[in-house]
Each structure stands twice: as structure tokens, then as C-alpha cells.
Amino acid sequence: MAVVLLAFLVAPTVMIVIVSFWGATEYSIYPDFQFDNYEFLFGSPVTYTVFFNTLKYTFITWVLTLVIGFTVAYFLAFEVRSLKWQIALFLLCTIPFWTSNIIRMISWIPFLGRNGLANSTLMSWGVIDEPLEWLLFSDFSVILAFVHLYTLFMVVPIFNSMMRIDRSLIEAARDGGASAFQTLRHVIIPLCKPGIMIGTIFVTTLVMGDFITVRFMSGSQRANVGRLISNDISLLQYPSASATAVVLLITVLIVIGLLLRLVDIRKEL
Amino acid sequence: MTTISKVRYSRRSLLKTGGAALAATTLSAPMVWGQESRNITLRQFGTGVSNLNEVAAKVKEDLGITLEMTALDTDSVTQRAATQPNSFDIADIEYFVAKKVWPTGNLQAMDASKITNYDKIVGIFRDGKLTPESTIAQGTAPHTVGFVEGPNGTDFVDNESGWMTLIPTIYNADTLGIRPDLIGRPIESWTELLNPEFKGKASILDISSIGIMDMAMVCEAMGEIQYGDKGNMTREEIDKTIAIFTEAKKNGQFRAFWKTFDESVNLMASGEVVIQSMWSPAITAVRSRGIPCVYQPLKEGYRSWGGGIGLSASLSGMELDAAYDYINWYLSGWVGGFLMRQGYYSAVPETSKDFMTENEWGYWFEGKEATDVITSPFGDPLAQAGEVRDGGSFHDRMGAVACWNSVMDENQYMVRKWNEFIAA
Known part of the structure; x- marks a missing residue:
């Protein structure tokens, strides 16, 4: 186990950190120890905009996936009574994941387009007179795709936590005179914390590391950190890409560190 | 190794003096090697x-x-040529990419005397001039990176030294694509890309080295910037160029940016975009869906590009000979005809003529009215009898090149500014 981790996790990460101090020319990279890459990164206003964008996408996606994911999990765990139906509906949620996530993402494009299904339907209902331009190639479409792609990562761990809740606790709360909301607030949510936290970590890391969704759904008009890195790589600027990757890695680790301070997953599991 | 290079050297000297003996050796060579290149x-x-x-x-x-073919996007091609020399025998790259890749030493110079049709290659790739009167366009004109001083040359030379970096294969003159049915009026200038009339319906390609050129064509046409050399x-x-486009982006001029061929086709075909930077086969693809699309000639001229085949430095012996056979075959006409029937140009157009019908040659090369339906090599009808190619003949189009795709000295700076533009 240690060897596997060392070879496939630690070594590549160390490599990225080392390369981030190297220099680059148009067509090659050379070993060096310089801070140019970081200097440029922190000196450029683009970096801050792009990191801000990344965090913005992450936060909004997190809120939406949490609300939707929690609701779906709640329905599956508490509203659906028979185990057979629970399993059936749960499997239904996973069906879209049998296709590639690129396909699921791209299929939004014709749907949301100027002459797409959404606009033509709304126009035929008389809700709008002009096609809505902001449906596609906007922050809206980026976040829509993120939520669509990653909600399941919220549903699964939360559903798992909910299924472990001892039903007698909920009965006890009801017997004690708690309203449905009070039960949710004081019994279910606290007991779902580990699930919520695991889902949060999934969604946060997936959204922060993404580049392809942002590129396709914004029509290349928006940027997040992943796109910055992929641009650098495609232009052979590996050291600068590595430096950005290192900063992103540290940012993600800080976010996860903060989350873990809120909930001690080991203890809760 | 020394003997081989001596032999080559003598052939090269022969080329310079010229003579019938030379023609005999170069012509017989493919036949001899042809037997051995079977496997x-x-x-x-x-x-x-x-x-293809x-x-x-x-x-x-x-x-x-x-x-064995591998198709990649422009940036990945550069990356592969520069970083993975052992992963290929033949690099099919653009001339401006050669400027980046040549210094890595991953490619070897080619002996022009082994190229049967060398003398018939279009002037653009030799002395830079289409006709003796032509002026050379700005940017990385192919002939400036087409030759090195010798078999191991590292620096480009400005004459026909007999040692080529790339053998030109395919090239074209690019301009803006438009949807005439959705615009409904004539488009004549690059400035139209930023015309507020097309707010939210314009696009530009997100490949920095090419996109910046299209931007420059627009800014110059607007009279905002006079460039020393757009390339x-x-x-x-x-800074000025990016600033103008950043402002336009913030004002919502662009619907999207595209990076791959099919993205550009979809943007245009779906009507999301009515005017954008485009490549010739993308126009063909939109048209073959029955949607009107024009590769609009503009008064400021074209942005042009050229591709060529380069040989990996590690090629030697039989493989190297086979590669020369392949190159000679490439220029012998069939491929040229195949490419020209898609709207590109061949480096040796005259050999392609034999592989095209008179109607096709007239339409694609001479800019004449089609006398019958023009179909792509894949069988899709592209033009009806009586239609004329957008932009006219080969000489009209290639003679109006304003700028070649290029790599700038300030490339890294430009890339950073480009990233700012995308993130803005």
C-alpha cells in the first residue's frame, strides 16, 4: 500500500512541485531553481480573478448540490418505505452515470442554445418573446452542468448516512413532541454530517479541479484554474502550469482542512 | 554514416549544377526502394x-x-513534435510551428535533390513569391522557415539552400465565415467582426497564435492600430489589440470562442453565431448540412497558413528512404487532388490536375463557374452548376494574403495576455 501511494501519489506530486521552480523556453524546459513562475502568478490580476471564479463556481455548486442531494437522499431514505423501491430508485439515480460525463455535459448545448429546445418551448408557451441568451455560454450553464454532473456525489454519501440512522431515534423525537422540522434540524442533520462532509469533499475537489466543463459550457468565455493550467500545458509552459497546480493543490487542501475541522469524519464513521 | 552523407552531398551538388543524369537517379530511386518499402x-x-x-x-x-496516423489539435501537435521525438517518424506540422520545433533538433533536414517535383513546388514555399511581382506578406511566411544551411543546419536561411525543413503539403487562405441568410447584407471588411450589429453573435477562435492574427486583421481594418508586422x-x-477585444468581450460581442473544428461548425450551423473566424473545411461541413455559409473574401486580405511534412531526426536507413518515397508520392498528384477537392491547395498544383475533372479544376483552382455539380471527395454536393468559389481563383486568393500564421518573439507575453482576455 505504502509503495503504491509513494509511486502514484507522492512521487508525481513532488515532481510537480520541483518542476514549478524550473524555467521554460518556447519549446523546452530546463532545471533551475527560480521563483519566476510564482512571481508571475501572484503578480497577475488574472490569477486572482480566476481563483475567485473557481471558488465562486465551487461555492454555488456546493450549495445547490447539497440542497438537491439532501432532498433526494431524504426522500429515498425516509419517504420510500420498502427496501426494494429504495434500491430501485437509487439505481435509477445512477443510470445517467453509465454514459460519459462529457456526453452528459455536451447534450445541454443544443438544449440551451438560442434555437434550442428550452428557448423554443418557452417561446411557444408565450413566456418569453426573444430567446434567452444567458441560458448557454454563461455562468448559468456552467453551474447547471456542474450541478447535473455532481449531485449524485452528494446523494450517495448522505443517503448512506441516513440509512444508518436508528429509526427509533426519530420515533423518540416524535414522541418527545418534536415537529418534523425540529426532527430534521436536531436529529437527522447532525447525524448526516459525515455524509454531507464526504459529499462536500467530492464536489469541492471535482469542481475546483475541472477544466473541461467550464470550457464547453461557457464557450471558452470563462476561465477557472483548471483552464489556466490546461492552457499553459498546451503551450508547453510546464513550469508555469506546475506552479499554478501547486497553488491550486494548496488551496484545495486548505478548504478540505477547514472542512475536516468542522466534522471529525473518523470519529463519526 | 560519413559515406552516406557524402553521397547525399554529391547529389546536392548535382542539383545545383543541374542535368539529365540527376533526373535519372532521382526518378529511378523510388522504384528501387519501392520494392523494399513493402513492409x-x-x-x-x-x-x-x-x-486522413x-x-x-x-x-x-x-x-x-x-x-499510422494520429490526429491532434494544433497545440498538441506542437507539444508532441517538441517533446516526444521518438513517438513519430513523420511530423505533419504547420510552418509557424516549425519555428518552435526546429531548435529542439527533433527533425532532420531534407535533401531537396531527392524530391522529384521540387522544381514544381509553388513559389510561396521557395522564394516566398507567388509570382515574381508578389510582395511577401507579414508573419511567418513559409519560405523564411523552409530552409536550413545544410543537413545538420540549426538556423533558417533565406535562400533555397537545397535542405528543407518541411515539404509543403497543404495550405490555404483563411478569412471570416458568415451566415448570409441571417446577416442579409454584404460583408466586406474584417471590421464587421466587432460591429455591434452582431452583438452576441460573433465568435473568434481560442488558439492564441491564430486568434491574435485575426484580431490584428480587425484592429488594423478599423484603423485603430498600425502594425509594424502583424506576425x-x-x-x-x-496590449492595444487585446484591450480592444477585451472591451468588445465585456460588451457581449462574442457568443463563444471555439477551439476545435466541430465546435466552429456547430456554432455556425445552429445559428448561435453569424460571423466568426473559420477554416475552409468547416464552411464545407456547414454547407453539406444544407445551411448557407460563405467564406467571405474581405478587402483587407486573407490570413494564410501552410502545413508541411517533416522527418524525425531518428529516421535512417530503409525507413528514411521510405519516407522520401512517401513524400514524392504525396507530391505526385493524388493527394493534391484529394485535398484540392476539399478547398485546400496542393504544393504542386499542376500534378493534381490529372486527378481532378476539368470542372473541378476550373472551380477550385481557376475560380471559374462550375459546369456541373461539385462534390467533395466524400460524395457530398458542395456547389451547383453556375456557382463560383468564394474568393475566386488560386491567384486571387493566395495573391491577397495579408499575413501568415506565425510565432512572435513576444510569444510568451502574448500568451499571457491571451489568458487575460479569456478570463476577462
């Missing part, structure tokens, strides 16, 4: 433009060489 496999990579399975099938049939801008020129 040879050559690995080629390039952009999707010319990496039909070419691989035909070369197998004619020469027996197995060609080699100063930092100040880059």
Missing part, C-alpha cells in the same frame, strides 16, 4: 486537416507503406 510502417501525426485515412489507404495501395507584434501592439 515498412511510418508513424505520422498532425492536425485533423490532412491526417484515405491517404493512408492509398499510400498502402501504391507504395505498400503502412502509415511579430511589439508588447505595446499586443
